[in-house]
Amino acid sequence: MIMLTVLVTGGSGLVGKAIERKVQGGRFLEMGIQFVFLSSKEADLRNITETRQIFEQYNPTYVIHLAARVGGLYKNLVSKVEMLSENLSINQNVLQCCHEFGVTRCVNVSSTCAFPNEIANYPLKEEDMHSGPPHPSNEGYAYAKRVSEVLMRAYNEQYGHRYVTVIPTNVYGPHDNFDIEDAHVVPGLIHKCYKAKLQGTNLTICGSGKPLRQFIFSDDLAELLLWTLLQYTGSDSLILAPDRVDEVMISDLACLIAQSMKFDEDRLIFDASQSDGQLRKTASNERLRKNLPGFTFTPLKLGIDATVKWFLENYESCRR
Numbered sequence: 001m002i003m004l005t006v007l008v009t010g011g012s013g014l015v016g017k018a019i020e021r022k023v024q025g026g027r028f029l030e031m032g033i034q035f036v037f038l039s040s041k042e043a044d045l046r047n048i049t050e051t052r053q054i055f056e057q058y059n060p061t062y063v064i065h066l067a068a069r070v071g072g073l074y075k076n077l078v079s080k081v082e083m084l085s086e087n088l089s090i091n092q093n094v095l096q097c098c099h100e101f102g103v104t105r106c107v108n109v110s111s112t113c114a115f116p117n118e119i120a121n122y123p124l125k126e127e128d129m130h131s132g133p134p135h136p137s138n139e140g141y142a143y144a145k146r147v148s149e150v151l152m153r154a155y156n157e158q159y160g161h162r163y164v165t166v167i168p169t170n171v172y173g174p175h176d177n178f179d180i181e182d183a184h185v186v187p188g189l190i191h192k193c194y195k196a197k198l199q200g201t202n203l204t205i206c207g208s209g210k211p212l213r214q215f216i217f218s219d220d221l222a223e224l225l226l227w228t229l230l231q232y233t234g235s236d237s238l239i240l241a242p243d244r245v246d247e248v249m250i251s252d253l254a255c256l257i258a259q260s261m262k263f264d265e266d267r268l269i270f271d272a273s274q275s276d277g278q279l280r281k282t283a284s285n286e287r288l289r290k291n292l293p294g295f296t297f298t299p300l301k302l303g304i305d306a307t308v309k310w311f312l313e314n315y316e317s318c319r320r
């Protein structure tokens, strides 16, 4: 049987590991599809020579492009140069090699963080991506994501490819980065809660707890990325987010984490003197729902319980 190869860049991270879990068990091998998961150790994708070498080695038919320099608020603020220039290089090299090596389908992963900071009418839709500047705190990362979508569209228009950009909302799950300085909100709160419980202290959370956010469990995102690669035939960008009813306040998220960690909820302190960041960035999954109406998202409580369980079991070895 002829094997088709799916090259997953950024295959060692939060989302890559979730895809790896999904494809274990042979259902894709039976379809003649094999997966290769790359980390930066195999190739530094900032470098075009190393990127070409890895494409030559695997000659992929499909690519899921996850590799990126990713970080929370602090990293975005203090490393704007790297967040912009390294992500630009990675995206440009990967898309160029997809084109040069005749990749027939590339799923390019952007982020709802790249959306404008404010728009007149929520929810955000795919076509709002370029309608205003991103939040100043993460403009390096955001503009690199925006440019990757523009470049990908240019490849499609000029060379007739059918590559597609997806725009996931906040992702969480096993294998996340739990480093408090660097982490996104879910892994950051889980680790802070772990420490507060160990030390018998209150858990102070920056801001009022009132901002609204949408979260997608990494296993759900993995399933949606595989569907986008193999079943969605369009090239129009897709927001990958749960339904709007699943949007939660940060305070509710903190309570769920506290419950899961068996931490006294009365010890959660919201420090409203600190910045709340964006109050909302509600994104619409209407286009996804039109194409895939029956998809069931993992309820936040179940996803948080699974993530906390993984964190506790892998505390010694996880990124923290």
Ligand code: NDP
Binding pocket: 009, 010, 011, 012, 013, 014, 015, 016, 038, 039, 040, 041, 043, 044, 045, 046, 065, 066, 067, 068, 069, 070, 090, 109, 110, 111, 112, 167, 168, 169, 170, 171, 172, 175, 176, 177, 184
């Ligand atoms: P992680 O930080 O968990 O993983 C990043 C991956 O990129 C790792 O495999 C890392 O390899 C690889 N990588 C980083 N720099 C390079 C490089 N120079 N060359 C080759 N590989 C590199 O990220 P996530 O899994 O969270 O994110 C995956 C994608 O999803 C990213 O594009 C991100 O922007 C996007 N996204 C993430 C969201 C989130 O909340 N996490 C939300 C929306 C979108 P190594 O392990 O060797 O360092």
